[in-house]
Amino acid sequence: MRLIESTQWINYKNHNTLFVKGYDVLVDTQSLSPIMPLSHGLGHKQITVHDVHVDHDMVFARASYSDYECKNTHWVSAKKLLNHANDQVVHHVLRGVHYLGWDARHQFCSQCGARLEKQKDLFEKKCVQCERLFYPNLAPAIAVAIRRGDSIVLARGPYFPKGQYSVLAGFVDPGESAEAAVHREVKEEVGLEVTNIQYVGTQSWPFPGSFMIAFTADYAGGEICVDGVEIEDAQWFELSDLPDLPVRGSLSRRLIEGL
Ligand SMILES: [Zn+2]
Structure with a gap:
């Protein structure tokens, strides 16, 4: 799992991406698929992408959105989506929602209170002060x-x-x-x-x-x-x-x- 700087997002514009907001995921209104090119979300003015993580051949994008209607995409509960998704999509949704949720909830070290920093190409985060490592909770x-x-x-x-x-x-x-x-x-x-x-x-x-x-x-x-x-x-x-x-x-x- 690798965090990509926003200046580099353009290099990943055609990558298969899952847009996640809390427990909601963005789906294409026509295909009902939650997997779409990164450029699809970046191009919508009502969707704000906060950070982008590359995970093998998938991109997970943490996003937020306004209530403004968009005819091409809409947000659905990730749980509801699991009802009709195939095994591969289920895997990506469970992994993306899990990682981004953990990442959002773990910004600071629980031992000393300093900031946590992502580790290159790894899931874990490291405290910038006491160097304690934190792994996604299961x-x-x-x-x-x-x-x-x-x-x-x-x-x-x-x-x-x-x-x-x-x-x-x-x-x-x-x-x-x-x-x-x-x-x-x-x-x-x-x-x-x-x-x-x-x-x-x-x-x-x-x-x-x-x-x-x-x-x-x-x-x-x-x-x-x-x-x-x-x-x-x-x-x-x-x-x-x-x-x-x-x-x-x-x-x-x-x-x-x-x-
Ligand atoms: Zn610490």
Whole structure:
């Protein structure tokens, strides 16, 4: 990952670029693709490009925008875009949003307060005073599909889109294994016991900076009991009659559809 000086941006004008503003990405209105030449965004007076990073054959551009309408491009939520993007686009969106988000939130050293400086061709940043290195954050978290016959437990938090349910998920605590986190989160969130925990896969998830580790587990006992705060509802759902699920492109969705 290399930060490019603004005087050099013209050299990258034809490079495939992803324009990112927070958790939004710019898409071409006609093709609905978020990948477009750098010149496409630079040429719009309503889009301000703040910095540009080259990542192998891709460019990630941090941008902001006015409310002024543009007929050629528009901004969409990166999560929504994952619903219909192919695997390659999903990869670029997850990587670009993750890196630019971390970069924006990590401008100063948490040890001495001095400015952080980007390192040539590297992800990490270095403190200009105490020289401590900082790497993009990935907070490990588990996601688990709990099975009992042809049913699974799905839950929803108060911040979920209306009607949407997902597998249980939670961050791994310091000193804890992912498997232990599965047992703890399941017990804390829905009051159940599980057994036969099986690894399924992983995904970096930049909303806001998780590293998801997915498992399946078999129901081993207990009745569903939610706290009404972190989890507002959890139910057993038949695999043939599932509610609205998380976006395609997410590991949670893959976990459910793989059952
Ligand atoms: Zn420092």
